[in-house]
Amino acid sequence: MLRLSELCKGYLDGTEFHSVLQGADLSLNPGDQLALMGESGSGKSTLLNLIAGLDKPESGEIWLGKTAIHAISERERTAYSRKNIGLVFQQYNLLPTLTVADNIRFCRQLKGLPDDDKLWLKLISALDLMPLLLRYPEEISGGQQQRAAIARAIYMEPTLLLADEPTGSLDERNADAVIRLLISLTKQLHCTLLVVTHSDKVASHMQGCIRLQGGQLHVTPRS
Numbered sequence: 289m290l291r292l293s294e295l296c297k298g299y300l301d302g303t304e305f306h307s308v309l310q311g312a313d314l315s316l317n318p319g320d321q322l323a324l325m326g327e328s329g330s331g332k333s334t335l336l337n338l339i340a341g342l343d344k345p346e347s348g349e350i351w352l353g354k355t356a357i358h359a360i361s362e363r364e365r366t367a368y369s370r371k372n373i374g375l376v377f378q379q380y381n382l383l384p385t386l387t388v389a390d391n392i393r394f395c396r397q398l399k400g401l402p403d404d405d406k407l408w409l410k411l412i413s414a415l416d417l418m419p420l421l422l423r424y425p426e427e428i429s430g431g432q433q434q435r436a437a438i439a440r441a442i443y444m445e446p447t448l449l450l451a452d453e454p455t456g457s458l459d460e461r462n463a464d465a466v467i468r469l470l471i472s473l474t475k476q477l478h479c480t481l482l483v484v485t486h487s488d489k490v491a492s493h494m495q496g497c498i499r500l501q502g503g504q505l506h507v508t509p510r511s
């Protein structure tokens with residue numbers, strides 16, 4: 289469902305070009321659940337941004353199903369991403385003017401889907417968000433914002449969920465619970481899951497691990 293081929297991306301650092309991805313290849317099947325690991329600065333967020341259609345590669349191909357993400361316009365990429373990709377960012381990116389409840393509904397509404405009371409209740413209770421629904425993002429903690437961002441991404445029922453360190457603000461017990469939940473809920477929705485993490489413990493819950501090293505991707509199935 290997701291195929292990356294010979295993907296290259298870098299940034300201008302002053303006048304010098306700094307290459308981050310150098311011919312990255314990857315193939316994920318529907319329902320795959322993998323961790324993406326690599327040293328700080330190796331390019332994990334850069335890769336997620338490209339897959340999500342938030343940025344364009346210098347060269348190479350990104351296919352999501354039959355859509356060539358690398359070849360479509362920015363407007364088409366945004367529309368495609370809104371419909372198909374759930375995102376949990378490092379900085380959560382909740383909208384400050386909306387309550388937690390409206391934030392969680394936001395991406396599903398953008399996609400044009402009606403509310404799903406069963407899924408809503410499942411998410412709200414599993415992520416322990418009931419007491420926070422009427423608060424605004426600035427009125428809740430970082431870990432609570434992270435849980436709301438996870439609920440928002442799953443509630444839109446994406447075909448691919450990309451999570452950038454989704455348990456970074458949580459203590460170990462909550463991190464463990466949240467990652468198990470992310471895995472079981474995405475499995476129920478037949479959604480492919482790619483989780484950036486620095487934690488071997490988080491990665492051990494996934495089917496396998498992709499390592500980003502030297503600008504290239506290396507897949508290790510769980511032994």
Ligand SMILES: Nc1ncnc2c1ncn2[C@@H]1O[C@H](COP(=O)(O)OP(=O)(O)OP(=O)(O)O)[C@@H](O)[C@H]1O
Pocket residue numbers: 299300308326327328329330331332333334335
């Ligand atoms: N917009 C940008 N402009 C210039 N350089 C950038 C930009 N975004 C990222 N970089 C550089 O690209 C490299 C990869 O960054 P990226 O954030 O993708 O790494 P990462 O693996 O996600 O790191 P971390 O684990 O610390 O979050 C880094 O050297 C970073 O400084």
